[in-house]
Amino acid sequence: MNSFQFVNPTHIVFGEGTANQVGQLTAKHGKTVLLVYGSGSVKKTGLYDKTVSLLQDAGVTVHELPNIEPNPRLSTVNKGIAICREQSVDFILAVGGGSVIDAAKAIAAGVPYDGDVWDFFTGKAVIEKALPIGTILTLAATGSEMNGSSVVTNWEENLKRAFGSSHTYPKFSILDPTLTYTVPRNHTVNGAVDIMSHVFEQYFSLTENTPLQERFCESILQTVIENVELALENPEHAAARANLMWSGTMALNGGMISVGMANDWASHGIEHEVSAIYDIPHGAGLAVIFPNWMKYVHEERIDRFVQYATRVWGVNPAGKSDQEIALEGIQATRDFFTRIGAESRLADFEIGSEKLDRMAEEAVRYGAIGSFKRLEKQDVKAILELSL
Numbered sequence: 001m002n003s004f005q006f007v008n009p010t011h012i013v014f015g016e017g018t019a020n021q022v023g024q025l026t027a028k029h030g031k032t033v034l035l036v037y038g039s040g041s042v043k044k045t046g047l048y049d050k051t052v053s054l055l056q057d058a059g060v061t062v063h064e065l066p067n068i069e070p071n072p073r074l075s076t077v078n079k080g081i082a083i084c085r086e087q088s089v090d091f092i093l094a095v096g097g098g099s100v101i102d103a104a105k106a107i108a109a110g111v112p113y114d115g116d117v118w119d120f121f122t123g124k125a126v127i128e129k130a131l132p133i134g135t136i137l138t139l140a141a142t143g144s145e146m147n148g149s150s151v152v153t154n155w156e157e158n159l160k161r162a163f164g165s166s167h168t169y170p171k172f173s174i175l176d177p178t179l180t181y182t183v184p185r186n187h188t189v190n191g192a193v194d195i196m197s198h199v200f201e202q203y204f205s206l207t208e209n210t211p212l213q214e215r216f217c218e219s220i221l222q223t224v225i226e227n228v229e230l231a232l233e234n235p236e237h238a239a240a241r242a243n244l245m246w247s248g249t250m251a252l253n254g255g256m257i258s259v260g261m262a263n264d265w266a267s268h269g270i271e272h273e274v275s276a277i278y279d280i281p282h283g284a285g286l287a288v289i290f291p292n293w294m295k296y297v298h299e300e301r302i303d304r305f306v307q308y309a310t311r312v313w314g315v316n317p318a319g320k321s322d323q324e325i326a327l328e329g330i331q332a333t334r335d336f337f338t339r340i341g342a343e344s345r346l347a348d349f350e351i352g353s354e355k356l357d358r359m360a361e362e363a364v365r366y367g368a369i370g371s372f373k374r375l376e377k378q379d380v381k382a383i384l385e386l387s388l
């Protein structure tokens with residue numbers, strides 16, 4: 001295990017009915033709020049009306065930025081920055097999934113910065129301060145509700161980039177699993193794949209002597225596997241929705257499950273290049289890329305893949321070589337994603353080979369990616385080719 005420090009400042013308020021606390025939680029941090037949300041579900045479910053009235057009852061002035069896109073765009077973030085400056089907003093409340101929360105973080109970082117907020121995504125500048133934000137989460141997936149990361153798409157340049165900062169952790173996040181009852185089938189699937197992928201990025205590591213971290217990872221994977229089909233069969237399955245929601249938060253809350261371990265994140269980097277051009281949902285892209293990344297890299301550390309196959313998927317190792325066991329675990333991953341309804345090929349999104357070179361080149365724009373196996377442009381291209 002490597003040396004590490006771990007801090008996570010986000011106050012989590014978990015459980016049915018907790019959205020009723022949004023007024024008092026927000027009023028602790030700000031008086032003039034930008035309410036950031038997507039294009040439909042919060043209005044349909046009544047969460048929008050309820051939130052506005054709770055904020056007003058708490059004496060908070062509310063300004064709004066609706067219509068955050070899935071895969072939020074830089075142009076929308078800039079609109080939010082302008083509103084905050086014009087209206088002297090002192091707190092941002094995100095109500096939605098990862099896209100809404102990520103947009104809120106980018107706005108929060110952009111408001112006190114004199115330059116272009118995109119600088120934080122390209123590494124040209126480092127975030128030194130940000131407006132405080134809070135969230136009401138409506139979709140179990142990204143972990144953005146308890147981490148400092150944001151992913152934004154610069155649509156004009158077809159670039160999807162991320163930043164991570166200690167200044168953009170939410171002050172609080174309200175996690176009411178009943179708010180996810182309305183999440184449609186495809187986004188429930190994408191969310192589950194995203195949660196599992198976050199764990200994979202941390203679990204497939206070359207760092208030695210990390211048994212507790214590995215078991216944290218395995219337990220999240222098992223919990224998602226056990227619960228996602230229950231939520232798909234019955235979208236109002238209270239226990240399944242609660243378990244998925246907490247799994248999503250734990251899978252990526254600033255690295256708690258993988259402290260002291262090298263992380264990989266190459267598959268996320270590759271997926272970002274795909275969705276930057278084709279605007280496909282993040283989880284859907286990961287369901288295609290990840291099993292192919294696994295096939296491509298598993299020989300780097302076969303014992304971790306054997307452990308994954310046997311502990312997570314219950315592969316019986318008797319009479320099999322390590323290679324056979326590892327491949328059985330990878331196939332079990334692919335089969336599971338397919339069984340819950342995730343796509344398995346880029347062709348399912350009508351993506352062909354035309355832009356593979358550009359995607360591979362952009363993925364390694366700042367150098368080789370990944371730590372489990374360092375991937376150069378030709379490796380990324382090979383994984384994308386396997387994914388066609």
Ligand SMILES: NC(=O)c1ccc[n+]([C@@H]2O[C@H](COP(=O)([O-])OP(=O)(O)OC[C@H]3O[C@@H](n4cnc5c(N)ncnc54)[C@H](O)[C@@H]3O)[C@@H](O)[C@H]2O)c1
Nearest residue numbers: 041070071097098099138139141142144149151182183282
């Ligand atoms: N910040 C991070 O740590 C992090 C990690 C992984 C991914 N991401 C990014 O997050 C984005 C994806 O976020 P996401 O997976 O949470 O999805 P999302 O926020 O894009 O939402 C997906 C869809 O679900 C709908 N939706 C959300 N809640 C709903 C509800 N309760 N009922 C009905 N519909 C609902 C939204 O309107 C949207 O159409 C991508 O841009 C991805 O790159 C961020």
